[in-house]
């Protein structure tokens with residue numbers, strides 16, 4: 001019975017109940033590969049980001065600044081900030097190999113029909129750089145992380 005259940009869960013589009021405080025989203029297949037990048041190996045990057053507490057602070061200030069941003073805030077307005085904080089934390093923590101898995105949607109699905117342009121992407125990266133700098137992430141580690149995110153551009157930006 002358990003085996004059957006696991007197989008079903010692994011293959012189905014899982015409609016998990018929305019975690020507390022979050023709005024429900026359309027069912028999708030949970031897969032860490034949805035994060036859009038392979039994790040770093042070893043624990044160096046995780047340490048340079050201050051472990052999970054550091055990543056949590058970076059994500060919180062990054063998400064807050066995107067919502068408050070005079071240029072891209074409009075795109076975030078009316079989106080579920082509670083879910084965003086959770087899944088972006090998971091994504092960063094997973095990619096930085098800091099001991100998490102990613103349960104969110106893939107980057108193309110998450111950004112469909114949002115009309116994101118390259119300038120919006122640049123703005124978002126600046127907000128992330130500010131959050132990382134505030135947390136005193138070494139510059140080289142910041143750039144290593146940004147290089148992991150860069151290839152996601154084609155899934156996010158519409159042209």
Ligand code: HEM
Pocket residue numbers: 072075076079080083084087088091103104105106110111114116120121122124149150152153156
């Ligand atoms: C490499 C760059 C980016 C990464 C890694 C990223 C990551 C994510 C993640 C993990 C989610 C949540 C997926 C889910 O809910 O399952 C998300 C959603 C979202 N992203 Fe991005 N994002 C990027 C670029 C952008 C840009 C440039 C914008 C707009 C300026 C943007 C706006 C949004 C919005 C508004 C949502 C909420 C969508 C919804 O709830 O339906 N993202 N992003």
